[in-house]
Ligand code: SF4
């Protein structure tokens with residue numbers, strides 16, 4: 001018979017253990033009980049000392065570009081703007097020429113304006129999850145204080161743009177998965193060379 005509330009008890013146990021790990025006497029007690037000791041909760045002398053954040057730590061979103069800032073992945077589809085719960089994304093676009101035809105950079109349409117009001121953003125990551133183009137990701141930069149109360153909190157396209165190399169640097173696991181996904185998509189979309197035999201996934205492998 002499953003123990004009712006087992007998860008709650010496990011959570012309380014973890015909280016108690018973290019509490020004990022935080023103090024020297026608690027660590028001593030855990031040692032006496034033969035328990036392994038991790039880090040506990042510690043206060044560091046910020047800003048002189050900065051904690052290493054987990055790779056999945058997230059703060060505000062940024063827009064990813066490949067190679068050069070004009071090669072942004074965002075095609076201005078506005079799905080993220082529609083899905084953002086507090087409605088803090090504002091997009092103007094896609095960019096068009098005088099005849100109203102969409103302009104393209106690196107084969108893709110792009111937004112004229114892409115602003116995020118980070119004073120409203122709640123770091124929920126929904127914009128990342130709904131983006132079909134892996135064009136927006138969560139940054140881990142949290143030292144963002146500014147002297148201007150309004151402009152400093154409105155992140156424009158220019159401020160939001162960061163390279164894929166930056167993404168790989170701050171979140172190597174996630175960026176690697178995205179790279180693989182995009183490479184698979186590109187391989188699927190690329191035209192097959194003339195005379196290439198048709199692929200048959202059901203064919204037995206030698
Ligand atoms: S970030 Fe993604 S979802 Fe948002 S407009 Fe650009 S392509 Fe569309």
Ligand code: SF4
Nearest residue numbers: 084121122124125127
């Ligand atoms: S993280 Fe959430 S609140 Fe912030 S811009 Fe994305 S969808 Fe909106």
